Amino acid sequence: MSGRFSYRFYSSLFDIPFNNTSNGLASFKSDDRPTPFNTLAFLNILESSESIGGNTGWLPHYFVVFDNTDAPTNGNPCAVVPMFEKSHSYGEYVFDHAWANAFYQHGLDYYPKLLCALPFTPVSSGKLLIDNNTTADPEELWAFTLSSLKSELANYSSIHFLFMPDARAEYLEKNGYHLRRNIQFIFYNRGFASFDDFLSALKSRKRKSITKERRQIQASGIVVERLTGESLSDEIIDEFYECYKRTYLKRSGHTGYLTKQFFKLLKSSMLQKIMIVKASKDAQLIASALFFYDDDGLYGRYWGALEEVSGLHFECCYYQGIEFAIDNKLQVFNPGTQGEHKILRGFTPTYCYSAHKLHRQDFDAAVADFTRREASHIEQYMKETTSLLPFKVE
Secondary structure, eight states: OTTTEEEEEESOGGGSOOOTTSOGGGGEEESSSOOSSSSHHHHHHHHHTTSSSTTSSEEEOEEEEEETTTOTTSOEEEEEEOEEEESSOTTOSSOOHHHHHHHHHTTOOOOSEEEESOTTOOOOOOOOEEETTOOOOHHHHHHHHHHHHHHHGGGSSEEEEEEEOHHHHHHHHHTTOEEEEEEEEEEEOOSOSSHHHHHHTBOHHHHHHHHHHHHHHHHTTEEEEEEEGGGOOHHHHHHHHHHHHHHHHHHHSSSOSSOHHHHHHHHHHOGGGEEEEEEEETTEEEEEEEEEEOSSEEEEEEEEESSOOTTHHHIIIIIHHHHHHHHTTOSEEEOOSOOGGGGGGTOEEEEEEEEEEESSHHHHHHHHHHHHHHHHHHHHHHHHHHTTOOBOOO
16 A cells, blocks of 8 residues: 555645646545535635744645555655644644643643644544545545654654544544544534524524524614625625624734635635625624535634624524525534534534544553543533523424
8 A cells, every 4th residue: 555655745735746637726625524624725725825834833734645656756646634733722623732731841842743624623524635536545545644644743742633524533543543522513404494494493482582682683773684605895805804803802812813815815716605794783884704605514714893782793603604504405504613602592512523642652641541531521511511402302
């Protein structure tokens, strides 16, 4: 197997020698759970907008597999795994700050670490991007990737795979990685015909609560609209960015991980995959939320407000998303991480997975023990949160 494949790391997508028979970035597709994010096109936008690279702490270190049967001395790229050298743990949504502190207390460096993830994107998806033109089998490519990474581990404190599909997470565990489970809250479309149909599936008390929340927004004179496709003008994108920037600055002391150019490139490159919810009062913008979508799912990603209004976040980020998913017959709506308040609004607790391997045996053993102990707490949390779901008992 290793005779067929070789690999190399690249610090930029623009340095990867995509061959002439390939369609370039567009021909590489995920082997599992495709989304708008696990594409080379999305990574290209992140890199071109300087949202990653430079001094961001997200240094691209793409793992590229070459198929040497195409050309014995210089094969063609047949797969790309998005990997990054990280100098911090921000923007990952899987928290390992305690592990970094343990290294620091022992006079050791935790960073740089090697990370397989989609920057700033807590959405479970496949991380092996395969060229449509290759004859290589995904299982062979995964086996080669993990085998190759064993020798790379010596150059880092650790290697991490974040938000992996269930089967791939289990595969990583069988190959010596320590599995972590966490919980996200996801809306599953049960074949609802409308938002009212969704409400009718809820217990009376919760149905009345949501109806009251939505009516209060309407009664306050706030106009909420969903914009897609050609209705997403440059002005709309600029308005959204202002909301995003100000909200990050208020909550985190910085203007956000993503540059203004990132959102401009989204409009030019992924116009048919983004939706913006805009809230206005007296014809003036007061809040905005950005979503991605494809044929199967909706993904709530960024929110910003210029004015604090009770219940407006729920309306823009949850109810408008649920309504859009139902109207477009999308099966799932992932609104992002954390937030038990989502449960009572119809979002189901759902496991998500990461996998971790540390270079030093003593720390690796400690992390293995940590993940075992953590697992029982996560399982109990799953039981408790599931019991809170607002749906009628069928």
